[in-house]
Amino acid sequence: MFYRLARQNSHRHRIFDVFGDFCEMLAIEFSQAVDLTQREQRGARYAALLQKYDRSERERFAQMTACLVNALESGMSDCLGTLFMGMDLGNAGTGQFFTPYEVSRLTAQMTLLGADELIARKGFITLSEPACGAGGMVIAAADTLRSMGVNYQECMHVTAVDIDRTACHMTYIQMSLLHIPGIVIHGNALAPQSPWEQWVTPAHVLGRWDERLACARAVEAMRALLVDDPAHHPGADDAPPPAKTGPDCPNRRAATQMALF
Numbered sequence: 001m002f003y004r005l006a007r008q009n010s011h012r013h014r015i016f017d018v019f020g021d022f023c024e025m026l027a028i029e030f031s032q033a034v035d036l037t038q039r040e041q042r043g044a045r046y047a048a049l050l051q052k053y054d055r056s057e058r059e060r061f062a063q064m065t066a067c068l069v070n071a072l073e074s075g076m077s078d079c080l081g082t083l084f085m086g087m088d089l090g091n092a093g094t095g096q097f098f099t100p101y102e103v104s105r106l107t108a109q110m111t112l113l114g115a116d117e118l119i120a121r122k123g124f125i126t127l128s129e130p131a132c133g134a135g136g137m138v139i140a141a142a143d144t145l146r147s148m149g150v151n152y153q154e155c156m157h158v159t160a161v162d163i164d165r166t167a168c169h170m171t172y173i174q175m176s177l178l179h180i181p182g183i184v185i186h187g188n189a190l191a192p193q194s195p196w197e198q199w200v201t202p203a204h205v206l207g208r209w210d211e212r213l214a215c216a217r218a219v220e221a222m223r224a225l226l227v228d229d230p231a232h233h234p235g236a237d238d239a240p241p242p243a244k245t246g247p248d249c250p251n252r253r254a255a256t257q258m259a260l261f
Contacts, residue, residue, distance in 0.1 A: 001063075001067050002067040002068065002071075002083055003086070003087065005063050005067070006018055006019060006022070006064060006087065008060055009053070009057045009060050009061070012057075013053075015087065016089055019083075019087065020165075020169075021052065021053075022061055023080070023166055023169035023170050023173060024045075024049060024165075024166070024169050025046055025049050025050070025061065026061075026169075026173050027168075027172045027173050027199065028042045028043075028045065028046045030176040030201075031199055031200075032046075033202060034200065034201075034202045034204075034205040034206070035200055035205070068080065068173070068177070072177050072178060076139055076142065076143040076146075076178065077101050077139065078098065078101040078104065078134055078135065078136035078139055078140075078174070079174065080135075080170040080173065081098040081101070081134030081135070081136045082098075082101070084098065084134060084170065085097070085098050098133045098134055098136060099133070099136055099137065101139070101140065104136045104137045104139070104140035105140040105143060105144065107137065107140065108137065108140035108141045108143070108144040111141075112141060112144050112145065112148075115144075115145065115148070115150070116145075116149070116150050119155045122216075123155070123216075124154070124155045124156060124157060124212070124216075125155065126156075126157045126158075126159070126213075127141055127156060127157070127158045127159070128158075128159050128161075129158060129159070129160040129161065130161050130189035131161070131162060131163075131189065132160035132161060132168070132171045132184070133162065133167050133171070134167060134170035134171055135160060135171035135174045135175055138158050138160055138171065138175060138180060138182070139174060139175075141156065141158070142156060142180050152180065153179050153180070153181065153203060153207075154207065156180070156181065157182055157204070157209055157212075157213065158175070158180060158181065158182030158183075159183050159185065160175070160182060160183070160184045160185065161185045161186075161187060161188075161189040161195075162184075162185075162186065162189075163186075163187065163188050165186055165197075168184050168185070168197070168199065171184050172184040172199045172201065175201045175203070176201050176202055176203075179201075179202065179203045180201060180203055181201060181203040181204045181207050181209050182200075182201050182204055183198055183200050183201070183204060184198070184201070185197070186198075186199075
């Protein structure tokens with residue numbers, strides 16, 4: 001059904017543009033509900049995209065959204081990634097091939113062994129996906145935690161990065177529909193200092209993950225401050241060692257880290 005609707009919308013447009021515009025507009029719709037800082041800019045972009053399509057084409061986009069929602073409600077999977085590759089939209093020249101969901105699921109099961117114990121101890125885990133594609137590995141991680149009896153919506157936070165803009169939109173859409181807390185970054189994972197765009201999921205905002213992550217970083221920084229340096233333990237009759245004040249002092253680095261958050 002999704003394929004047929006997309007093909008019908010490609011009579012006047014390239015199929016790659018139809019799929020990319022669909023993903024971007026749907027991503028913007030989710031973002032507009034939770035990210036007030038970028039509402040004006042993304043609203044203008046949405047209006048520009050909408051003008052490209054007539055009424056019947058817009059209705060097909062709505063039906064494509066319904067197909068996606070129904071597919072994800074029937075079971076967790078990388079729906080958009082499968083559709084993207086099934087429509088032969090991947091860029092073979094740049095090596096853009098999305099991992100089959102079954103492989104992602106197996107990888108997640110091996111990677112997350114013992115994650116339930118870590119969550120019980122720390123409250124949540126954080127995942128980093130530097131080449132997220134359509135988000136298949138992220139979905140597989142959430143699926144794996146759910147099979148372990150862990151509520152991923154409360155106990156997992158994801159930072160997903162991809163250099164491809166449409167890939168970021170696909171990941172953001174699927175994370176939003178599955179209520180996965182996280183941030184999707186359009187940028188180069190090898191140069192994280194200069195991302196081009198950031199998309200916060202509804203679950204990230206509603207779960208107050210900015211505060212949760214900042215609190216966790218502060219706790220870790222405080223623990224670092226309290227860790228003794230084993231090379232400088234004075235004996236019972238020894239005078240305390242002189243305080244370290246240089247730029248390489250671990251305590252100074254930890255204090256600086258805590259100040260940043």
